[in-house]
Amino acid sequence: MIGSSVVFRTRPWTVLLLGLLTTASPAAFAAECPGHPGALGTSRTLVVDPHEHPRIGTMQYRETLPLKDHEVVLTFDDGPLPKNSNQVLQILGDECIKATFFIIGEQAKANPEGVRKLVAAGHTVGTHSMNHPLTFDRMPLDKAEAQINGGIEWTSAPMTDPSKLAPFFRIPGLMRAEGVENLLISRGIQVWSADFPADDWRHISPDRVYQLAIQRLEAKGKGILLLHDIQARTVAALPKIIRDLKARGYRIVHVVPATADQPATPTTAVEWLLHPPTETTPIARWPSVPNFAFTQTATLPAPGLADLNTQTGHQPLVLPRKTVAQADVTATLPAPGRDLFAIPEGSVDVLLSATLSRRAATRLAIAAEAPHAGKGKPAKMQARRTAHAAHPKHAAQAKSTSPRPTRVATSVKKRA
Numbered sequence: 001m002i003g004s005s006v007v008f009r010t011r012p013w014t015v016l017l018l019g020l021l022t023t024a025s026p027a028a029f030a031a032e033c034p035g036h037p038g039a040l041g042t043s044r045t046l047v048v049d050p051h052e053h054p055r056i057g058t059m060q061y062r063e064t065l066p067l068k069d070h071e072v073v074l075t076f077d078d079g080p081l082p083k084n085s086n087q088v089l090q091i092l093g094d095e096c097i098k099a100t101f102f103i104i105g106e107q108a109k110a111n112p113e114g115v116r117k118l119v120a121a122g123h124t125v126g127t128h129s130m131n132h133p134l135t136f137d138r139m140p141l142d143k144a145e146a147q148i149n150g151g152i153e154w155t156s157a158p159m160t161d162p163s164k165l166a167p168f169f170r171i172p173g174l175m176r177a178e179g180v181e182n183l184l185i186s187r188g189i190q191v192w193s194a195d196f197p198a199d200d201w202r203h204i205s206p207d208r209v210y211q212l213a214i215q216r217l218e219a220k221g222k223g224i225l226l227l228h229d230i231q232a233r234t235v236a237a238l239p240k241i242i243r244d245l246k247a248r249g250y251r252i253v254h255v256v257p258a259t260a261d262q263p264a265t266p267t268t269a270v271e272w273l274l275h276p277p278t279e280t281t282p283i284a285r286w287p288s289v290p291n292f293a294f295t296q297t298a299t300l301p302a303p304g305l306a307d308l309n310t311q312t313g314h315q316p317l318v319l320p321r322k323t324v325a326q327a328d329v330t331a332t333l334p335a336p337g338r339d340l341f342a343i344p345e346g347s348v349d350v351l352l353s354a355t356l357s358r359r360a361a362t363r364l365a366i367a368a369e370a371p372h373a374g375k376g377k378p379a380k381m382q383a384r385r386t387a388h389a390a391h392p393k394h395a396a397q398a399k400s401t402s403p404r405p406t407r408v409a410t411s412v413k414k415r416a
């Protein structure tokens with residue numbers, strides 16, 4: 001703060017203005033946190049209108065909060081649970097950080113004092129269902145509504161002013177469903193997902209929670225961080241996360257709902273996208289794709305029965321009709337060499353005795369002697385001959401080729 005005053009007095013006003021607009025240093029926020037000179041603080045309050053942007057959080061939705069680079073919103077779910085939630089509250093208080101809490105109705109019912117403390121500390125309080133079922137994506141809508149109502153009822157009950165409850169809702173487990181979202185939106189409640197979690201509900205170390213929080217934030221550069229104030233590992237990780245946010249130049253944003261007295265912070269639609277195109281993004285200056293008119297797409301006829309039944313032989317009905325292009329391809333494929341199906345002399349006997357019934361063996365032995373014996377036989381009979389090597393034509397070729405063992409013959413022997 002002292003440093004800032006010196007700057008005010010000694011530098012030209014243009015530099016001062018620029019400094020105020022672009023670099024809100026941690027020291028500046030610390031001034032708003034009496035007794036905590038090194039505090040991270042809260043850099044600004046963002047007022048949002050749920051009606052204008054009903055679903056937020058890029059983990060699931062297209063839009064998220066209109067944050068600037070290096071701005072972070074901290075959110076805590078599933079409380080209040082006295083032991084851990086009180087510690088989270090203390091840590092945030094020491095840093096003058098304002099966060100958003102998504103309360104479970106059952107928890108509020110068991111610990112109404114926890115809710116009162118959140119409100120008294122100036123945090124935003126939203127809800128997170130009555131008892132946190134992880135089935136919002138498949139439960140009947142009336143049950144989902146009962147869950148939503150229960151959470152709201154029990155979270156607002158301890159508040160001396162129930163209007164302090166924010167119309168913000170996070171679906172338990174982020175198990176989103178269109179019907180549930182539409183129900184919430186129709187009631188003016190904003191559906192909050194997040195931009196990244198830190199996996200603090202999993203059995204991982206506090207250090208890992210810290211690492212994930214910072215890594216994922218760094219990957220996006222800004223956003224809504226999802227944490228759980230009921231977790232001891234989160235309590236343990238939080239001071240380190242805050243220290244690192246400070247060291248890396250991140251700023252905390254406090255989000256509150258718009259009211260009649262407090263209109264929404266003016267924003268543009270593009271700011272609600274995590275990474276809106278900017279002048280510095282080359283791709284944004286590329287010409288847009290021309291809007292071609294694909295005239296034929298609207299008039300494509302449905303396939304007629306005749307199209308499906310014109311196949312010859314035993315091709316399945318669903319195969320597409322043979323096109324000219326396909327015919328050309330088949331015409332240019334080389335014919336397989338005569339030795340491809342060759343079976344060395346003598347191996348026919350091994351093959352026959354090992355894999356076929358005596359009757360079939362006899363039939364194939366005859367075929368091997370008379371190369372064209374298989375022709376003209378009923379299709380049913382031919383269909384039974386499945387192995388390449390057992391085909392009469394292939395067996396016949398064996399007689400006139402080299403005795404070198406082939407892959408086909410080897411595999412047959414192995415099976416035996």
Ligand SMILES: [Zn+2]
Nearest residue numbers: 077078172173
């Ligand atoms: Zn939860």
